[in-house]
Amino acid sequence: MYLPAQCLTDTTNNLLTMIKIGLIGCGNIGHIIAQQADGVRIVALFDKVFKRAQELEGITGARAHERFESFISDEIDLVVEAASVNAVKLYARDVIASNRDIVIMSVGALADPAFNNELRESARKNGRRIYIPSGAIFGLDNLKVGRISTITKLLLRTIKSPVSLGIEAKERRLIFSGKAYECIKAFPKNVNVSVAMSLAAGRDVDVELWVDPAVERNVHELIAEGEFGETFIRVTNVRSPNNPATSYLAALSILTLLKNLDDPIVVGT
Numbered sequence: 185m186y187l188p189a190q191c192l193t194d195t196t197n198n199l200l201t202m203i204k205i206g207l208i209g210c211g212n213i214g215h216i217i218a219q220q221a222d223g224v225r226i227v228a229l230f231d232k233v234f235k236r237a238q239e240l241e242g243i244t245g246a247r248a249h250e251r252f253e254s255f256i257s258d259e260i261d262l263v264v265e266a267a268s269v270n271a272v273k274l275y276a277r278d279v280i281a282s283n284r285d286i287v288i289m290s291v292g293a294l295a296d297p298a299f300n301n302e303l304r305e306s307a308r309k310n311g312r313r314i315y316i317p318s319g320a321i322f323g324l325d326n327l328k329v330g331r332i333s334t335i336t337k338l339l340l341r342t343i344k345s346p347v348s349l350g351i352e353a354k355e356r357r358l359i360f361s362g363k364a365y366e367c368i369k370a371f372p373k374n375v376n377v378s379v380a381m382s383l384a385a386g387r388d389v390d391v392e393l394w395v396d397p398a399v400e401r402n403v404h405e406l407i408a409e410g411e412f413g414e415t416f417i418r419v420t421n422v423r424s425p426n427n428p429a430t431s432y433l434a435a436l437s438i439l440t441l442l443k444n445l446d447d448p449i450v451v452g453t
Contacts, residue, residue: 203445204228206260206284207246208275209267210236213289216435217266217442218244224262224442230255231267256282262445264438269293269372276314280306285313289438292375294383295368317438320431321377321404323417325452330385335410338385340364340378343394343403353395360393367391376434377404402431 205221206228207214218226218240226246229237237248249255252275263279264287265272272293279286280303294300307314318324330338346353349371360367364378365388381389406417421431
């Protein structure tokens with residue numbers, strides 16, 4: 185296809201001014217981000233399984249790195265983590281220390297108060313930002329009112345199939361009831377939503393985790409009451425393509441965050 189010289193110049197300038205993204209985690213969500221990200225450029229890839237990064241390199245043209253040290257030395261403006269809680273704990277400190285902002289999908293890592301405070305202080309010291317996408321839930325922006333106004337009740341009720349939790353159950357039953365920061369000890373792969381809610385509201389969330397063989401999709405019910413009134417939000421998540429354990433909404437929330445990074449109009453609290 186022929187493009188006039190002016191169009192070629194504009195296209196080149198646009199590519200040069202786009203935010204350059206380094207992606208940690210080249211699994212299912214990493215593929216969605218790399219293939220659908222709009223307004224940013226994925227330039228560097230890192231995964232503990234190097235073959236995954238190489239596969240995504242072949243699809244996107246971004247550079248696959250076998251070592252994190254090589255990855256973080258690439259020409260990156262912003263790092264997006266789409267790997268695991270362990271990856272956040274291993275690499276987030278170094279990302280901040282390298283003077284890059286970071287998007288953290290595996291927000292369960294911040295359930296550790298000591299690590300949370302360390303990362304927060306490091307970001308403040310280095311003048312960097314830590315972005316937490318909304319993930320598999322709606323309503324996080326308005327939960328921020330809990331930092332300035334009393335919230336008397338904050339509950340997350342999650343309902344999942346036995347298969348997604350790796351357990352056997354013939355009927356609906358409650359398998360956990362307690363605080364979000366207790367839930368991570370028993371179900372470390374199923375706490376991202378509750379931890380994100382806790383961070384938004386500035387207080388620990390009560391969690392009910394139900395297993396139900398009749399449900400095909402993960403269900404999250406957010407209940408909040410306080411001086412503002414009360415709210416109830418119910419989200420039924422479509423499973424992410426090629427990975428039924430992951431919510432497609434979680435991937436979409438990262439894409440939305442990236443798309444709006446440089447928008448001069450900020451919508452939401």
